[in-house]
Amino acid sequence: MLLQIPDEMKNTKVILANRPKREIEDSNFDVIIEELNEIKDGEILIKIHDISLDPAIRGWMNEGTTYIKGIEIGAVVRTFSAGQVIQSKNSKFKEGSYLSGLLGAQNYCISNGEGLTPLDISNSKISHHLGILGMPGMTAYFGLLKRGEPVSGDIVYISGAAGIVGSTVGQIAKIKGCTVIGSAGSDAKCKFLIEECGFDYAINYKTEDIDQQLKKFAPNGIHIFFDNVGGPTLDIALLNLARGARVVICGAISQYNDMANIHGPKNYMKIVSARGKMNGIIVFDYVEQWPAAVKEIAEWINDGKIKVKEHTIFGLENFSSALKMLYTGENFGKLILNIGS
């Protein structure tokens, strides 16, 4: 295998220039080119192939610490990325091998290997390890199974269902014998949910009344609500809980651009009358169980039980315009920025 090592050892990277007040703007980022240092003992040089564009990035751009520290001004934008080791002075990482981790939005990354995950790409696409076999897939798997506690026959409603997390939750719920309802923002996405992902019902939230449709599809209420969206969508779901319902908060994409004025769920008392509970999923809590989950999901994919949809944008220069698509719902499938194979 011929490894492509840069002649001049220059790296192009996207840095955080300033913090967005609400929506992400192109001016929040700078693209800079810098000399790459020689790697030291214990380090590896990684050539990045694919960058994962995830909703979580917007939160990381805020100041302060939530479950993880905000990105510093001037630092490379934190992203999950996947690439190949092209130089290694660390015996744990062989040149030519593939890995993923928080490598950032850049062409090259020098790392001591800490926190990186080796990838077996013999039976899978590299980019899948940033999606269904990576953090989003793990979020779906552990969020549904550990926090939603599905039982065969349960009715599961998923908001933001056409995203990588939502579509994976729904497909795993189908495997577990549940009836699955998803909401998404276009007829094409709804068609994808029904025809490719095997959902039982889909709701186009832009043209249909979610409350009305939920009452039609689940007249006795929903047992699990898996929420990627927050805001009014969460409030509507709370009106439709079955007794003992589990509300799994995964994300709140509708709220991330204005965290100071977040829409709290005014129907939260419905959790009480439904004898339900609201909890959430932090995927890092299950990191030791990721390898087994990756194996199980890969088998489901190979058996044709789970379908994956990717939306690929090319070129590091398109980082911010691609990232913004997440918050407008323009992307259709897991959003990947490919910066070279």
Added chain:
Amino acid sequence: MLLQIPDEMKNTKVILANRPKREIEDSNFDVIIEELNEIKDGEILIKIHDISLDPAIRGWMNEGTTYIKGIEIGAVVRTFSAGQVIQSKNSKFKEGSYLSGLLGAQNYCISNGEGLTPLDISNSKISHHLGILGMPGMTAYFGLLKRGEPVSGDIVYISGAAGIVGSTVGQIAKIKGCTVIGSAGSDAKCKFLIEECGFDYAINYKTEDIDQQLKKFAPNGIHIFFDNVGGPTLDIALLNLARGARVVICGAISQYNDMANIHGPKNYMKIVSARGKMNGIIVFDYVEQWPAAVKEIAEWINDGKIKVKEHTIFGLENFSSALKMLYTGENFGKLILNIGS
């Protein structure tokens, strides 16, 4: 025992004249006097002694069904009341015996006995069976123990702590080895929490900054938040959750007067980052376990481990003015309307 049977068999009762839009007003109620029917086979005539004024009544005055149907216009106002059987054509209920139940805001009640609880008042005050030995005490007991899952060493924060539910939760939490923080609306109430109820810390929410005080008393966060108040108080508590915290929603007294514009907890995502959960307590779910709980609490009272405070108003004509005290925090202790011994 000489039972007082009314000569003319007239009953005075408080009925719902119309529904409040926001705050309860005197004009929402009418007091009417009506003939009492003769009791039929299977029925009993109860002379009511004490009426419990509970926050839940405001919710019952709304139209529609939540966990229980709203009071009909023209019907006697639903309340928990306690009294004595003065005529019985039901072999299960002896004349002279005491009982409690949803007997309503009236002097007399004719009942078939369904849903009524016999009271043993040999070692307890009748009115205690409407408070610490009745629904509020049961709410505290099962809400804390079943839904809050306290472990010795936990830090428990209770809002509306000087009320009958809050003060009972705190005292049971102390018995279970927890550190207890309560918030209430006056220095006198805070003094009561510390000096009589044995709370570790008290916060006067009208003069102190709850967030600041919680950070001082529980710098590593609270393990259980038992919420009687809702609104901004809930939001502040969510900022102070320890890892794995349980948020037990019992009530939202700050919100009941304007349910259309309820303040949803905008910090609900903190439940996710704390790996916590939010659930609630519906006391009727534990009705089969009430007798054992009553026995245990009565022992704690007799052993001096739990203190009870009552605030008694006299006369059915004061029903609405007494009820309104609940929402302004004017009452200090379990609010009881005594209408004759």
